[in-house]
Amino acid sequence: MRILHPILYMVLGLVCLSSAAAAEFEYKRVYQADAGKIDKYIVRYLRSFDSPCVRVQSLLPGGKGTILKEKELCSIDGKSFLDGFTQVDLKKGEFKEGKLILTFEIMPLDPAPEFIKRCIVPFRDGTPQDLVCETIAP
Template structure:
């Protein structure tokens, strides 16, 4: 009996390893069971995307209704009720797409999972488009003198320079949600001093996106001290968030 158990366990272990490998690379489908595995993975990714979009919508309601918290709570209650009703609609609609498939067949669950993934992604895009961006997130593109962008998983980060403005604007956008601005930050000061009034000259130069964020050089000239100081800096971007500017010591001349 022990020999039989060991004989069975080995192929099962090999099968689990194959499934894990298929989840990592679903672009190449060589056997039929990979379809089910990959569709399940797509459903999980879509569910995660939907949950993230829903949480961001609730956060927008909360942040943009600070002057009227009760109204914000009312909007959030509407969103919760709508989401619950939509989930029920999705979960009762998708089985319709599998009515012509034997319930005991693998393709029955595959068809349902495919439908759930598709509807979840569509819903995520819909939620991303609800509630206008706050005024501080809107940039007059006619005044932009220079810009750059990089994709970070499901979002796009961009930097913007404007004419006659020493500030640097960094934003996180949702390409699948009508390019909604998820977050925005302006960098207009360093060491507690404004670029406009605290220095003779202050500006960011040579911006380049990398995997960990936006790398650039900060050039400053003090009001009452001669000479330019240049520092290597980075604005970290992690988990769809713009972090605090970090700069090193001035470069030696």
């Protein structure tokens, strides 16, 4: 019986590790997406039922969908989409003048009116950076 306990713990540990490693992005859970060109890169953004974050990916040109760089955007002005707001709704994503522009409708935690933020996703050598936002409507 003494040998059985360590073996049981090892098996449980391996199961936990394998399930954590298998937590890949599930494209079948995407409900909002678009793609466009920024500089020499094909860029797409995705929203999934599994996360409130916006996933931005740069694809390798001519790479048949190979992801070069990606970033999950999960906060605005230092506040998390998970617990910094009551609700964060991506109203519009557009590729305009070589930029990715995301427009969010945000419901704050405090009893205050909803507001709209227009955010640009800057890129550095094909790598998406943190959102740069401005409030456009109270």
